[in-house]
Amino acid sequence: MSEIRKVVLAYSGGLDTSIILKWLRDNYGCEVVTFTADVGQGEELEPARRKAEVMGVKEIYVEDLREEFVRDFVFPMFRANAVYEGEYLLGTSIARPLIAKRLVEIAAETGADAVSHGATGKGNDQVRFELGAYALRPDIRVIAPWREWDLDSREKLLAYAEAHGIPVEMKRGKKSPYSMDANLLHISYEGGPLEDPWTEPEEDMWRWTVSPEQAPDRPTYVEIAFEQGDPVALDGERLSPASLLATLNRVAGENGVGRLDLVENRYVGMKSRGCYETPGGTVLLKAHRAIESLTLDREAAHLKDELMPRYASLVYNGYWWSPERELLQGLVDASQRHVNGEVRVKLYKGSVSVAGRRSRTDSLFDERIATFESDAGAYDQKDATGFIKLNALRMRIAAARRKG
Numbered sequence: 001m002s003e004i005r006k007v008v009l010a011y012s013g014g015l016d017t018s019i020i021l022k023w024l025r026d027n028y029g030c031e032v033v034t035f036t037a038d039v040g041q042g043e044e045l046e047p048a049r050r051k052a053e054v055m056g057v058k059e060i061y062v063e064d065l066r067e068e069f070v071r072d073f074v075f076p077m078f079r080a081n082a083v084y085e086g087e088y089l090l091g092t093s094i095a096r097p098l099i100a101k102r103l104v105e106i107a108a109e110t111g112a113d114a115v116s117h118g119a120t121g122k123g124n125d126q127v128r129f130e131l132g133a134y135a136l137r138p139d140i141r142v143i144a145p146w147r148e149w150d151l152d153s154r155e156k157l158l159a160y161a162e163a164h165g166i167p168v169e170m171k172r173g174k175k176s177p178y179s180m181d182a183n184l185l186h187i188s189y190e191g192g193p194l195e196d197p198w199t200e201p202e203e204d205m206w207r208w209t210v211s212p213e214q215a216p217d218r219p220t221y222v223e224i225a226f227e228q229g230d231p232v233a234l235d236g237e238r239l240s241p242a243s244l245l246a247t248l249n250r251v252a253g254e255n256g257v258g259r260l261d262l263v264e265n266r267y268v269g270m271k272s273r274g275c276y277e278t279p280g281g282t283v284l285l286k287a288h289r290a291i292e293s294l295t296l297d298r299e300a301a302h303l304k305d306e307l308m309p310r311y312a313s314l315v316y317n318g319y320w321w322s323p324e325r326e327l328l329q330g331l332v333d334a335s336q337r338h339v340n341g342e343v344r345v346k347l348y349k350g351s352v353s354v355a356g357r358r359s360r361t362d363s364l365f366d367e368r369i370a371t372f373e374s375d376a377g378a379y380d381q382k383d384a385t386g387f388i389k390l391n392a393l394r395m396r397i398a399a400a401r402r403k404g
Contacts, residue, residue, distance in 0.1 A: 006031045006112040007143060008103050010129070013048030015168055016118045019157055020145050021055055022164050024116060028143070033059040033110050035103060039069045039095050040184025040242065054167060061106055065098060066184055070241035073098050073320075074185050078284055079229040079339075080332045081292075081304065082312040087262050089278045089285065090315050091186025096125060097320035100132025104140055114141035121147045124267050128318035135321035178205060184245050186258075186278040197263055197273045208253045208277040212350030215256035219348035221355060222251060224287045226343070229336030231284060248280030255347035258282040267317045283352050287343040290354045295338050295362045304335060338362035 007024055011017045011034035024032050034052045036045050045062050052060045073094050084090055103115040115133055119125035121144070130142045151157050161168050177192030187208055193199050203211055225233035231244055239247065252258055258279030266272050292301060307328060314325045341359030345352055368378040 004028045004030045004114050004141060004143070006033060006110060007114045007116050008033045008035055008107045008110065008112045010099055010103060010115070010117045011036050011048060011052060012118070013045075013051045015154075015157055015161065018051065018055070018166050018168070019151065019160055020116060020118055021052075021057070022166055023145055023149060023151075023160075024143065026164075027148075030114075031059075032057060033061065033106065033112055035061040035106050036063070037099050037102060038062070038064045038066060039098065040066045040246070041182040043182075051167065059110055061102075063102065065102070066242040067240060069095060069098055070184055070245050074245065074281075075230045075241060076329060076333070077311075077315060078281070078288055079336050080311045080328070081285060081289060081308055082315055083285070083308070084312040084316045085262075085264055087260055088264055088276065088316075089186065089260075089281045090312065091183065091276060091278055091281065092181050092188050093124070093128065093316045093318075094185065094320075095183045096128035096318065097132045100129050100321075101136060103129070104133050104137040107137070107140060114143055116143040116145065119144065119146065122266075122268065122270070124316070124318065127267055128320075131318040132321050184242060184249070185281050186276050189275040190272065194273050194275060201261060201275050205275070206259065206277060208249060209258055209279055210254060210256050212256035215254070215349045219346045220251060220255050221344060221346055222248070222283070223342055223344045224284070225341070226288065226291045227340055229288065229292075229333075229339040231287070245280045245284075248283050250279075252279030252283050252347055252352070253277070256350040257347055257352055259350070283345055283347070286352045286354060287345055288339075290343045290345075290357045291341050291359065292339055294357050294365055295341060295359050296335060297364065300335050304332065307331070 007028065007030050009017065009021060009024065009032050011021065013036065021032050021034065024030060034048075034057050036048045036052075038045050049060055049062045077090065077094055082090055084093075103117075106112070107115055117126070117129045119129060126144055126147075130144070133140050133142055145151075151160055158168065160166070178189040178194065179191040181188045189201070189205055194201065223235050224231050225236075230241075232238055234244060234247055258277050258281070260276040260278065261273075262276065263271055263273045292304075296304075311325065311328050311332070314320070314322060314328070319325050340362045341357065343354060344356040346355045366378070368375055
């Protein structure tokens with residue numbers, strides 16, 4: 001422990017990380033640098049800075065990473081249409097590699113020899129933070145207090161805080177029973193009543209979306225413009241990545257879009273029940289697949305769909321900075337060169353449907369060929385006879401063998 005001189009701590013200012021700050025000093029005798037990232041969680045971050053100052057921290061980093069988060073992490077993932085286990089849009093997973101990146105960068109800037117986080121030994125985040133840190137700086141030391149200390153309950157944490165004079169802000173009113181994590185892509189809920197998979201989430205749990213029953217009785221239409229697979233404009237107005245996603249979150253949330261109740265398989269081996277709100281991401285996934293359906297070659301699209309579960313698992317399990325994810329990203333990005341155009345979506349009482357799609361420059365849809373009316377010789381239907389017979393040949397041979 002004495003080998004550690006300075007640690008960069010991923011710091012929220014909450015109970016856990018405030019205790020970790022004190023615990024690191026006491027157990028490692030080291031200086032602590034705090035790093036607080038704004039990835040769109042919707043909370044004021046200056047209190048974290050002030051609390052770090054009160055606790056005597058000399059080097060404090062509070063950074064707005066919203067644009068980088070959406071531009072360099074969320075959008076590349078959405079080019080792959082990544083969905084984990086058929087449903088989860090990876091909202092928590094995709095924020096962790098960015099935080100890990102800044103942790104090791106700040107460690108280099110400040111001369112720190114270790115980084116630390118507040119993830120528990122049961123979850124996925126410990127893996128994501130640490131795999132990212134090691135991939136970007138192989139000689140870094142990682143300190144995970146939850147795997148070292150015996151403060152394994154909220155009561156023990158509060159007692160430690162009281163014994164060591166650590167300020168703890170007790171929020172007024174009813175305390176949420178859920179463990180929540182938010183960023184510009186989503187907000188997640190775990191724990192409390194959700195630990196029983198049979199229990200329906202309470203309506204007042206949800207924060208970003210109205211219930212579909214309470215959504216407007218008239219549909220809302222949104223037009224999304226794509227350039228090389230990335231959304232760049234809403235209803236004709238060009239927006240930055242973070243502003244575009246934030247706007248979609250608001251509009252889709254008002255229409256009850258984006259709720260998910262899921263039992264997922266964590267990387268550490270256990271099943272976990274979580275609920276998620278991903279309103280803007282739900283719309284973007286639908287719209288991106290719609291513009292791909294118009295502009296992407298059939299076999300390229302099918303290959304992407306075959307590789308997508310592998311890509312999604314890499315993100316979920318913390319391998320964003322791995323060579324295999326970067327290799328897959330290169331393939332995905334190459335497929336997006338002609339994914340340009342506009343998609344019109346209809347939002348109505350929790351649902352997202354495609355109302356139209358077009359690409360003036362890159363559409364592979366040829367109305368002359370696809371029409372059910374006269375195609376004026378654009379397609380010779382007689383060609384299908386040989387095509388079908390050749391594709392049936394192996395099955396005809398097998399059928400003949402079965403008949404002896």
